[in-house]
Amino acid sequence: MISVPLKKVIVPCLALLVCSMVSAQRRQKLADQDTYEWVYDIECYGGTAKNGYKLVKVWSYSKEKSVASLQAKKNAVHGIIFKGYAGEGRGCRASRPLMNREMTEKEYKDFFKDFFLDDGEFNRFVTFATDHKGAADVQKLVRNKKDKKDKFYQYKVGVLVSVASDDLRKFLEKNDIINSLAKGF
Amino acid sequence: MKKRIFELGILLFCLVTTLSFGQAKKPTLMVVPSDAWCNKNGYMLTYDNQGIETKVPDYKRAVQENTDLLLVISTLNGLMAEREFPLKNLETVLKGLANDRGLNAVRTSRDTGASISESPIDQIIKTARADIILQLTWTINEMGPKKSVTYNLQGLDSYTYKQVATATGTGAQSFSTELPVLLEEAVRDNMEDFTYTLQEHFDDMFENGREVSLQILTWDDWDGDLDDLSFEIEDWLDANTVEGRFSTTDVTESYALFEQVRMPLFNERGRALAARNFFRGLSKMLADDYQTPNKLATEGLGKVTLILGGK
Numbered sequence: 136m137i138s139v140p141l142k143k144v145i146v147p148c149l150a151l152l153v154c155s156m157v158s159a160q161r162r163q164k165l166a167d168q169d170t171y172e173w174v175y176d177i178e179c180y181g182g183t184a185k186n187g188y189k190l191v192k193v194w195s196y197s198k199e200k201s202v203a204s205l206q207a208k209k210n211a212v213h214g215i216i217f218k219g220y221a222g223e224g225r226g227c228r229a230s231r232p233l234m235n236r237e238m239t240e241k242e243y244k245d246f247f248k249d250f251f252l253d254d255g256e257f258n259r260f261v262t263f264a265t266d267h268k269g270a271a272d273v274q275k276l277v278r279n280k281k282d283k284k285d286k287f288y289q290y291k292v293g294v295l296v297s298v299a300s301d302d303l304r305k306f307l308e309k310n311d312i313i314n315s316l317a318k319g320f
Numbered sequence: 321m322k323k324r325i326f327e328l329g330i331l332l333f334c335l336v337t338t339l340s341f342g343q344a345k346k347p348t349l350m351v352v353p354s355d356a357w358c359n360k361n362g363y364m365l366t367y368d369n370q371g372i373e374t375k376v377p378d379y380k381r382a383v384q385e386n387t388d389l390l391l392v393i394s395t396l397n398g399l400m401a402e403r404e405f406p407l408k409n410l411e412t413v414l415k416g417l418a419n420d421r422g423l424n425a426v427r428t429s430r431d432t433g434a435s436i437s438e439s440p441i442d443q444i445i446k447t448a449r450a451d452i453i454l455q456l457t458w459t460i461n462e463m464g465p466k467k468s469v470t471y472n473l474q475g476l477d478s479y480t481y482k483q484v485a486t487a488t489g490t491g492a493q494s495f496s497t498e499l500p501v502l503l504e505e506a507v508r509d510n511m512e513d514f515t516y517t518l519q520e521h522f523d524d525m526f527e528n529g530r531e532v533s534l535q536i537l538t539w540d541d542w543d544g545d546l547d548d549l550s551f552e553i554e555d556w557l558d559a560n561t562v563e564g565r566f567s568t569t570d571v572t573e574s575y576a577l578f579e580q581v582r583m584p585l586f587n588e589r590g591r592a593l594a595a596r597n598f599f600r601g602l603s604k605m606l607a608d609d610y611q612t613p614n615k616l617a618t619e620g621l622g623k624v625t626l627i628l629g630g631k
Contacts, residue, residue, distance in 0.1 A: 314523075315403065
């Protein structure tokens with residue numbers, strides 16, 4: 136039998152916990168939506184020692200720093216597949232996106248849904264190149280809300296990420312997401 | 321019920337269509353050092369061609385003596401094999417040809433003692449060839465103690481003479497890195513660009529047909545006029561090429577050249593076509609409908625020569 140004063144403590148605590156979980160989930164969902172809508176920046180960060188890997192710096196946006204830095208892995212893989220990057224400085228060469236065919240909206244949606252799940256296959260091809268919490272570049276941005284009356288703060292977090300681009304390409308070719316050079320022959 | 325049967329019918333049709341169309345004829349690729357590279361590095365043969373000193377690249381000596389060349393070819397072969405597109409290896413092809421020549425020279429028939437028949441044309445044809453030649457050039461740039469490599473890889477179609485893929489670039493300057501490492505880096509750094517442009521070429525081929533060329537020659541005892549016949553040939557090409565795409569480059573009474581001929585990759589039965597299968601229809605039409613017997617000579621996947629007036 137829980138006493139009344141204890142009830143007064145537990146219930147608000149539980150409510151707070153549920154609220155914070157829902158809020159975290161919502162932020163993660165928003166971050167996923169940003170990746171889906173290509174809201175991130177990707178740039179080359181020099182050559183890597185290993186062949187078949189690409190070292191990139193990914194800038195992600197979120198109201199919460201931790202969400203933005205964790206989203207960097209998804210954004211990096213998405214960037215290598217769909218965006219590519221220009222190469223300049225640090226001995227960088229431009230990289231073309233791996234996607235070499237037109238994808239329908241449905242194909243893109245289906246692919247995104249499974250491959251980019253939090254514990255999805257994309258994790259196999261990406262690692263943080265440094266301690267993402269310590270080494271991340273963080274910028275605090277002031278944004279206007281849609282009605283342009285109010286302002287809100289957002290973090291722009293840059294994280295170094297290494298992507299196994301050759302393995303990623305082979306995986307996508309095997310699953311018929313992109314065309315292999317020998318397709319049709 | 322009717323709807324289900326209709327759906328099943330469509331599914332069956334799709335399945336049959338997919339199965340009936342096989343794979344297109346796969347072009348062969350081979351890496352060959354460019355004439356400029358061979359000349360710069362002293363791998364040329366000089367011979368007297370009717371009073372004119374002529375230089376030709378000496379591939380055999382280049383692959384036997386230059387280990388940097390072998391490294392670049394081997395790296396390229398490896399990267400292309402990784403992409404399910406293994407290349408013909410120049411050194412092995414040269415050795416194979418020499419081996420075949422030796423064997424053919426001593427082969428005799430057990431019944432009659434006859435030796436292998438080889439026309440002068442056969443001898444010319446039996447050289448190191450591929451449908452797409454990957455022509456390789458690199459130069460070493462030195463600025464004081466710094467070194468860098470300028471790398472140029474061109475994919476050249478053997479039949480249309482067009483450049484179908486390319487990758488060029490100069491790597492970062494280095495004080496201490498050894499040349500083989502710089503070269504390997506150059507190959508790897510440029511591979512993405514090269515395969516991208518090659519893929520674009522293949523995509524274009526699957527969409528618009530294979531680009532081939534047709535040369536028409538005449539035996540000197542033929543008494544017809546190719547100028548007149550060329551209009552019938554153009555009609556056939558118009559009807560049989562993909563969207564009627566071809567260019568009439570030259571027509572005289574004894575010679576014609578049709579370029580940029582876009583032939584389909586498959587015939588109506590779904591069989592993969594090479595240029596010789598495709599132009600067989602034209603050869604038959606000229607023989608049957610215009611009483612012009614002809615000889616069809618072929619060069620790889622993409623070039624055909626029809627010689628009018630006899631076999």
